[in-house]
Amino acid sequence: MRFSALKRDERAGYEGHIVPASSLLEVAKALRDEDGFDLLSSVTAVDYLTDNEEEESFFEVVYHLYKSTGGGAEVLRVQVPRENPVVPSLVELYPGADFQEREAWDLMGIKFEGHPDLRRILMWEGFAGHPLRKDWKEVYFEEEAKPFGNRWPGGQVYRVEDQNPYGKNNQYPDGFDPESWVETEDPLLYENLEKAAREYTEDIDTEQVVVNLGPQHPSTHGVFRMAVRLDGETIVALKPVMGYLHRNHEKIGERNTYIMNMPFTDRLDYLASMSNNFGYALAVEKLMGDKVAPPERAEYLRVIMAELTRISNHLWAIGFLLNDLGAFFTPALYAIEERELILDIFEATAGSRMMCNYFRFGGVARDLPAGILPRMKDLVNERLPRKIDELDLYLSENELVRSRGEGVGIITPEDAIAFSATGPVLRASGVPYDIRRADPYSIYDRFKFDVAVRYHGDVYDRYMIRVDEMRQSLRILKQALKDLPEGEILTGHNPYQVRVPAGEAYGRVEGPKGELGYYIVSNGKPSPWRYHVRAPSFINLTILEKMCVGQKVADVVVNLGSIDIVLGEVDR
Amino acid sequence: MYGLGILKGMWVTLTHFVDTFVDDLRWLGRRYYTPEGIAHRSSKDSRGIFTVQYPEEKLPVPEEFRYIPFLIYDIDENGEHQDRCTSCGICAKVCPPQCIWIVRTEDPETKRPVPEPVEFFIDIDICMNCGYCSEYCPFQAIRMDHDYELSSFDRHAEHIFNKERLSKPAAYYNEIRPVNFAIDEAERAEKAAKKAGN
Ligand code: SF4
């Protein structure tokens, strides 16, 4: 490479380059402007803590850069000492780094120099420490990794709740008094709102008010809050506040064994558990290598389940977008009827409607039970096409939907890429980037389908693109169901503890909401050393403020609905 | 023409409304509260509303449906209960939220472990219904139940299931999961044959 500062990562099982913190900005800028790596997909950090005297402990910030025209990743890593770790912020170059850097600060305690709004994002101010650090322990700490020793053979049962009673289950930072702390004085949040507002109204001084939409608000699809600064009805600044559903999925994942994480991924985006399983299985299979290459039939089943999930997710997204528009529940319930039939299939095959836990390393857990294949075929060939057409007829030309959607919340293609938006949000802005085509995984390269694109980047197009995508998914499903081969569904014998060689892997799939990635670092032990989820709902929210500024309060709700978030995945 | 889109939409809602009544008439008296009626309502040919009048009527659950695990015992010639579980501990080790607690039996004289657990607990408040215990049990001893109506008045007292509460006869297993039961029986027979051959 032309940078003398870049060093190839020589560790076994690793790829990409190590960059000194001082030249990160320069390298990233060149990669973006000269080499076309314009999509910063994932930013995360790993704590390489060691008690070995001869090795050094350090933090590593890992960046996965992609081209919006397709292809593989360029991985950059910056290594910084564990004491006072500082890394330059990439927000200037890639605004999509905003929330991800805040997350790395919040959970790992890495300072991003030059970040305009570096404060906690998932935890609250009364939280002591940075929980993803390897030396951080919660108040009630059982053991470093599962399985816990006291469950067998001498399992004297107790309730964890009793060991960890309410009131004693928290630790606060020094000098923090939860009793006297008042949320409305949260200085950082409001200061930043004001800063953003000042940029908006340079000339005249008008009376502005701050309104909190949420955390309990019918439009937020869960517990999510938007602090907005209003000039009359017009938004001048907006800051999303999240983390109310945070459970530190990643820390749990680092204490679980590899196989235990599978059902936990169901709980990320609980409307699309099959997709979540898919991404995680791909990442671990990458690490484990060819000995867990799934057999043909399993690959088909995986694709079938993932596409059915996409349809059910988009039905839900459209239904609830219409709810946000004020068409209360009739469209949503029509859409959910069809989703119900898809969930019936999941239930009969995987055993659960939503928490499917269906994928295993090297295949899937169960074969289709008798009688399910004809039902799937009926659904895919007859019912769903009819019902999607009906939905289209029902809503797409409705003048109210059009006038509330057209020209609202416009995202330009440049912004969409810069803010790391993925999935329908990106494609509705005219960027035909779909990982199933851009960086094909599994057997997607065998199917004929088009990448759906729309060009206005407004709410209406984000609605239409979901209708388009459902039709494309049906095309894939028809082919897959027709060609579904007989045979094995799992390579190997499905051991309860898998051996994963040391190294790292980033597995990503085109989930219904966007790029769902899993970054896993293994050190050869039964549990992953680092387990990070690149959550599309979370990162797509980065652009929300930009979409909303200058629009009316009522449009905020619609804009949020058109991104399609699930708080289980945003907050993790 | 402005308003045409809205009219089209209203046409769709009207068809839904009419379809429900047409389906009601076609299935006169059988659409609700009968097994065929329920099956029809959730089939591809169903038109109109789907609603199932729970708890008066219930959707049948498919065989693979999983909820809380249960332990299987066989009944021997003397009418004694024989636990299939050997307290090998694999389920406790693979359980993702670690909600299985097993006390292994020791022979009072030799101090060697004997198959059959003294106690077996599952904290069902924590169980995430993943099905791993059943999937990885090498002795076909623990399987996923279909009973989902488990609400109680006092979760502190009632939600840790002990061995007694968890144990159910093999016949019950056969009743709720006939296909899986047949597969398990075949495997057990094969194992027994191998043992006898040795
Ligand atoms: S895995 Fe099966 S045999 Fe082993 S302890 Fe669990 S239930 Fe008993």
Ligand code: SF4
């Ligand atoms: S179903 Fe899963 S969570 Fe529940 S007891 Fe079995 S292994 Fe544990």
